[in-house]
Amino acid sequence: MDTRDGARPVGQPLIIPIFIPHMGCPHQCIFCNQRAITGKTAQTPSADQIQQAVRRFLKYGKKRPSTTQISFFGGSFLGLEKKTIRSLLGAAMPFVRAKDVDSIRFSTRPDTISQESLNLLDGFPVSTVELGVQSMNDQVLDAAGRGHRASDTVVAADLLKNRGYEMGLQMMVGLPEDDDDGAMETARRIAELEPDFVRIYPTLVLEGSQLAGRYRDGRYHPMALAACVTLVKRLFLYFDTHHIPVVRMGLQASDGLTSSGGFIAGPYHPAFGHLVHGEMVLDAISSALDRMEKRPDPLTISVHPCMVSRVQGLHKQNISRLKKAFDLKKIVLHQDGCLAKDYLMVAGQHVTLPQTMVR
Ligand code: SF4
Structure with missing residues (x-):
């Protein structure tokens, strides 16, 4: 579920989100139901729809921050047909030329990145690419039905870095056959790839996903919220020691998730990141108090x-x-x-x- 965007953490660019739910994706990861996530049915937005959405956002958006980006997310951007990629980028480009927007970003699967697919971006003002890594353990990737290997992520990260793109890597916790140690190992291997930022998503059980069936017949047990917050805190602190910012933790509150038919079970909280930050601050204050006579x-x-x-x-x-x-x-x-x-x-x-x- 290669990125959900929208809210803007402190210091992050303003994102104008354009949903491409489940498009360009030939797979069905067991945790994914893009319709439940985005609350929209799959349909390629037309150039006109994109431009109207961006104009609306620019008109009613909050005060402009230093950086504004148009973001294509929800599917696998470089898995789209070539003509669709060009058409979407072409619709966004005039806003960059007019200096209303600084650049374009998108999310995509690691196995869609190649020299050839990146050549498609030549001439378009794309600055940032996010990869849905999810795990660096092939067994976990297989169990999640990802259909790519950890080595695909290593190759993709290398290509993106060599071409000078800002690179974000997304990982998940609580996937089948993963555990806390596995998540820490994924973080270690992600840090080796030197991303510019990271997102961490807890695995949730969504209506319409394969995981929903496994949850209902007792073959999948989601993480408890408290355990998940503590694990994500450990991951955040690990990335912090490598000076890699974690720009999002947890899905944002969206109608698709909270309305009936979306979220079924798992460590979801609308202020998940706030819970993680709060626990880090609590730990820091507790340590100081422990040291006082x-x-x-x-x-x-x-x-x-x-x-x-x-x-x-x-x-x-x-x-x-x-x-x-x-x-x-x-x-x-x-x-x-x-x-x-x-x-x-x-x-x-x-x-x-x-x-x-x-x-
Ligand atoms: S790669 Fe998996 S998670 Fe991403 S859109 Fe495709 S099925 Fe969903």
Whole structure:
């Protein structure tokens, strides 16, 4: 499900999404039901539809950030027919020429990348390509019905890097025959490929997917939300040590997922990334408190204003967990715009947060 886009994390470009659900994809991965994900039936958007969508977005979109990109996602872009690829890129190109948009991006399967397919992009302002890697373990790829090997990803990443594209790699956790160690190994092999950014998606059971049948007859057990958040946190921290930003964790809330007929089971949460960030901050504060011989009560935590919600955690659960774990009566959050975003002061002690969290 090679990318779902839309929301814009801090520091990320504004994305104008153009859905190409399940197009250019001859496969049926067991977890995939693009219709459930995008809430749309498969139909190639016409040049006119694309241009209307982009104009609408530019007109009503929020204030322009430094970078704006038109993104084709939901299918496998370079798996489309050549004339369709040219037509879609041709529809997007005038907005780049007019400087309303900076460039074009798309997502595609690793096995659609070749010298020949990349030649098709010559002359079009494509800057970013995302690959649906999902796993670097062939057994897991087979079990997921991906129809490509880990070696396809290595070759594709090499070609993209050599041609100077910004490269994003997407991985999944909770696939059949995968586990925490397998996910960490996939992260290690992804980091070796030196992507510019990564996305991490939990495996969800969607109506209409093959996984739905396996779930219903007890052959597939999705990850629990809490375990998944903790695993994705470990992956985030691993990528952070390699200075690789994780620009999305979890699917975004969409009608296709939340309405009846879409999501069935699995570690879905509309604020999944926020849960992961919150747990990282909780760990960092807990470590600082563990190191203190005497903890003041009330405890004061100074934080940059833009990080307050991450320190609090969802529904302020970090505050209640800290109070309980360290037997504190009161925690005071002091907002300090002079603090760096990746620093907290916990009772006067500096606490450093992962740098890629605040990009
Ligand atoms: S490659 Fe798999 S996940 Fe991506 S669109 Fe095709 S079937 Fe869906």
